[in-house]
Amino acid sequence: xxxxxxxxxxxxxxxxxxxxxxxxxxxxxxxxxxxxxxxxxxxxxxxxxxxxxxxxxxxxxxxxxxxxxxxxxxxxxxxxxxxxxxxxxxxxxxxxxxxxxxxxxxxxxxxxxxxxxxxxxxxxxxxxxxxxxxxxxxxxxxxxxxxxxxxxxxxxxxxxxxxxxxxxxxxxxxxxxxxxxxxxxxxxxxxxxxxxxxxxxxxxxxxxxxxxxxxxxxxxxxxxxxxxxxxxxxxxxxxxxxxxxxxxxxxxxxxxxxxxxxxxxxxxxxxxxxxxxxxxxxxxxxxxxxxxxxxxxxxxxxxxxxxxxxxxxxxxxxxxxxxxxxxxxxxxxxxxxxxxxxxxxxxxxxxxxxxxxxxxxxxxxxxxxxxxxxxxxxxxxxxxxxxxxxxxxxxxxxxxxxxxxxxxxxxxxxxxxxxxxxxxxxxxxxxxxxxx
Ligand code: PGA
Ligand code: ZN
Numbered sequence: 001x002x003x004x005x006x007x008x009x010x011x012x013x014x015x016x017x018x019x020x021x022x023x024x025x026x027x028x029x030x031x032x033x034x035x036x037x038x039x040x041x042x043x044x045x046x047x048x049x050x051x052x053x054x055x056x057x058x059x060x061x062x063x064x065x066x067x068x069x070x071x072x073x074x075x076x077x078x079x080x081x082x083x084x085x086x087x088x089x090x091x092x093x094x095x096x097x098x099x100x101x102x103x104x105x106x107x108x109x110x111x112x113x114x115x116x117x118x119x120x121x122x123x124x125x126x127x128x129x130x131x132x133x134x135x136x137x138x139x140x141x142x143x144x145x146x147x148x149x150x151x152x153x154x155x156x157x158x159x160x161x162x163x164x165x166x167x168x169x170x171x172x173x174x175x176x177x178x179x180x181x182x183x184x185x186x187x188x189x190x191x192x193x194x195x196x197x198x199x200x201x202x203x204x205x206x207x208x209x210x211x212x213x214x215x216x217x218x219x220x221x222x223x224x225x226x227x228x229x230x231x232x233x234x235x236x237x238x239x240x241x242x243x244x245x246x247x248x249x250x251x252x253x254x255x256x257x258x259x260x261x262x263x264x265x266x267x268x269x270x271x272x273x274x275x276x277x278x279x280x281x282x283x284x285x286x287x288x289x290x291x292x293x294x295x296x297x298x299x300x301x302x303x304x305x306x307x308x309x310x311x312x313x314x315x316x317x318x319x320x321x322x323x324x325x326x327x328x329x330x331x332x333x334x335x336x337x338x339x340x341x342x343x344x345x346x347x348x349x350x351x352x353x354x355x356x357x358x359x360x361x362x363x364x365x366x367x368x369x370x371x372x373x374x375x376x377x378x379x380x381x382x383x384x385x386x387x388x389x390x391x392x393x394x395x396x397x398x399x400x401x402x403x404x405x406x407x408x409x410x411x412x413x414x415x416x417x418x419x420x421x422x423x424x425x426x427x428x429x430x431x432x433x434x435x436x
Contacts, residue, residue, distance in 0.1 A: 041340075175416065283309060311332060364380040
């Protein structure tokens with residue numbers, strides 16, 4: 001291993017997949033190793049997330065990152081100089097202490113996460129290892145089950161439909177690459193169905209088709225038909241995964257589905273989602289209720305948690321303490337892991353471990369604002385998370401992650417084990433597979 005002490009950090013402004021400014025950090029180590037990472041950005045954020053520091057004012061709609069960039073180059077860089085890049089916990093502890101706020105608003109969650117991930121990359125480079133291998137520390141790893149968006153909605157498509165993500169999972173595929181093969185066919189056939197119906201209107205923020213549907217359920221019907229038209233069996237080979245992102249259309253137990261022209265209370269929303277679970281091959285639901293609706297989450301998990309993965313995103317915000325609390329209260333059975341929600345790599349790993357300890361399944365996830373950065377592909381394999389959610393099957397900021405896992409799968413060679421059904425929190429694969 002070359003000398004892994006941090007010699008120099010450099011922050012620069014680059015642009016994300018929505019054409020908005022973001023931060024890239026480069027970490028240079030004493031022995032010459034270099035690591036680089038770009039901060040992603042959410043649009044449907046949870047209240048408890050680490051905050052991105054944005055300049056405000058008129059420039060770029062107030063989204064410029066000069067303040068956060070300044071924090072990297074003048075505050076963070078000198079403070080981290082000399083630290084061992086391989087001691088990620090020490091680096092992250094220092095970053096958290098330097099910021100000193102609970103929501104990372106002083107230096108900026110964007111400045112902190114880009115630094116934390118850049119140092120991680122540099123440490124792997126100093127060891128001469130690919131990042132996933134550096135993270136796995138010799139433990140066995142699996143390639144992740146991908147959750148791939150076919151239709152995008154909610155905050156990512158001007159609220160054209162209320163549900164944010166209509167995704168597919170291919171747990172019966174024999175490998176990660178086969179799961180992508182199947183998804184490619186589904187994405188293509190879904191596009192064909194929309195074109196024939198005169199409803200093809202381009203793509204949403206994460207690359208899924210912009211959903212010109214008349215109801216939320218029409219999206220479910222079309223997706224089920226697309227799976228069949230691709231020559232695959234809904235339920236047994238390919239399942240539907242939803243991110244309801246209910247905080248975006250409800251709070252305090254009142255939910256307004258604009259497309260369906262209905263206002264529901266928590267119980268009625270649970271009933272509606274339950275009827276979808278019974279009628280369509282849905283095996284995963286994220287954020288079925290709003291982030292403040294703890295009783296609703298507990299009720300939903302009690303009723304459907306044996307049939308379906310129940311993922312906490314907005315209300316767990318990649319926070320180990322919240323994951324423990326949700327597990328104790330039975331409010332989910334899976335946790336989404338977004339490094340920039342937590343703030344640092346160490347905190348994201350702590351949330352993943354908390355989930356694993358609780359028997360939750362774990363899903364490493366991108367944000368709606370992304371870049372060519374592929375760190376999360378490595379985290380999903382190196383931490384053996386089991387699942388990876390990146391958005392759709394178009395737009396290069398999404399494809400970059402899928403393609404990176406293909407490279408990792410190839411590097412793993414014969415020993416590449418695909419997580420498939422084992423990634424999901426059901427007692428048996430059969431209990432899931434017998435459903436519609
Ligand atoms: P984001 O949301 O727009 O905040 O990245 C993605 C998600 O809800 O999973
Ligand atoms: Zn979500």
